[in-house]
Amino acid sequence: GESVGLHLPTLSVQEGDNSIINCAYSNSASDYFIWYKQESGKGPQFIIDIRSNMDKRQGQRVTVLLNKTVKHLSLQIAATQPGDSAVYFCAEKGDYKLSFGAGTTVTVRA
């Protein structure tokens, strides 16, 4: 069954602001938690991952936070740009399996 989910299906953000996308998970046994981005007409693309024994990981303009106490994952995008408009999925990896949540559609307002 579904073990990864997102809090909100849509998010509207002003260009230049920071975006925060949230995800709740239920499977504490996962090794990694991952964020993917899907642009219109394309397959999802990997953004960043975080190992289950870490709390925070930073990439280029993105930060992923993992709170194991409340089983919560978030993706922060700094200075959101029009090219960030997409559907964002959180995912979890356990053994060979890669499971995704329902996705959040982010729309960037000019």
Add this chain to the structure above:
Amino acid sequence: DVKVTQSSRYLVKRTGEKVFLECVQDMDHENMFWYRQDPGLGLRLIYFSYDVKMKEKGDIPEGYSVSREKKERFSLILESASTNQTSMYLCASSIQGNTEAFFGQGTRLTVV
């Protein structure tokens, strides 16, 4: 560049037909996956494979089967297509132990 190629972008089939969706990857990845994507439900895992001739059920395997006779090719089979299998189907591959999966562009299947 890693390339995952799905044989068709759009497919229309009749109820009861046997449908084959083909996926080929060119990066010698061990893992391959089939998902379906439906509005509000995200990506749901149908089947995956971590080696040639190996297959594992995902979260929604009912009504589907798979075949992996060669490392680069992973086929999804709808034994008898039904209208509730109308969906976008996405294939992906990854290196064993890696979190980054590479996706194809998807096949939009309509069953009428």
